Amino acid sequence: EKFSSNWRKAQREVAKLHQRIGNKRQDFINKVALDLSKKHAMIYREDLRIKNMTASAAGTVEEPGHNVAQKSGLNRAILDQAWGKFFQRLEWKCEQRGGQVIKVxxxxxxxxxxxxxxxxxxxxxxxxxxxxxxxxxxxxxxxxxxxxxxxxxxxxxxxxxxxxxxxxxxxxxxxxxxxxxxxxxxxxxxxxxxx
Ligand SMILES: [Zn+2]
Structure with a gap:
């Protein structure tokens, strides 16, 4: 039942889970960015259109995507955000070390x-x-x-x-x-x- 005490409890549990997933993801992003910045002075990356990546979950008329609802929800909430954060972190780490990230x-x-x-x-x-x-x-x-x-x-x-x-x-x-x-x-x- 919506807004019942059980519902609120479940909502709190879900929020906690999201927090934990978010922390793990951030930790992973930090590690990969640091590692790359240590190993390379010049990094070239695709200038990804993150919005297009979200749209691609729906697939095309000939080839509809699978689990579209989950994927687009997941993409919007997690993947887009993670890519953006990852590139930000990578650029920052590389700059600190005198390296450079170039968008192509x-x-x-x-x-x-x-x-x-x-x-x-x-x-x-x-x-x-x-x-x-x-x-x-x-x-x-x-x-x-x-x-x-x-x-x-x-x-x-x-x-x-x-x-x-x-x-x-x-x-x-x-x-x-x-x-x-x-x-x-x-x-x-x-x-x-x-x-
Ligand atoms: Zn060829």
Whole structure:
């Protein structure tokens, strides 16, 4: 019965649970952000549209999402908030250590071949796997996305698209990256710069 004493008791229990989950999540976020900031001076990340991620739980007409109500509720309440908090924490931790987090436009990062530069929807046959229709390169789709984000980020750094402040902070080793304009030609990937 709503607003009964039992109902209030249950509500308090649920609130406590949420608090505990929140604390654990924050703890996890802090650890991952600290770890990444220790290991890398430059971090490139996709400029995620968090609102779009929430919307994706509903799926499409052809492919409706499963457990949509739970997922969109969960996304709204937890995941969106957690991503935002995580990036905030990561940026803060990296700045403290003299590192930098650079946001990269996410367009096509999951369907461009990092080897030959061929871009096609067909390259991405499933959520998990990538196979280039031009050169046959196969890789886990997340790895491909990460490689493309890194190259795009390095190109942004090298071409000065970050503006004066951003450029001044960019590690000198980045200067060896060639600018390829708008083309998606692969450039030599410099391995992660460590402290
Ligand atoms: Zn290819």
């Amino acid at each position: 436009a996410p367009q096509y990062t999951s369907r461009i071949c990092p080897i030959c530069g061929y871009e096609s929807k067909e390259n991405r046959r499933s959520q998990a796997s990538f196979k280039c229709m031009a050169c046959g390169y196969r890789e886990n789709a997340d790895v491909v996305g990460a490689r493309n984000i890194k190259v795009r980020g390095q190109r942004m750094s090298a071409c000065g698209e970050l503006g004066e402040v951003g450029r001044a902070q960019v590690n000198r080793r980045m200067e060896t990256v060639h600018c390829a304009g708008q083309q998606q030609e692969p450039i030599e990937v410099i391995s992660g710069v460590s402290h």
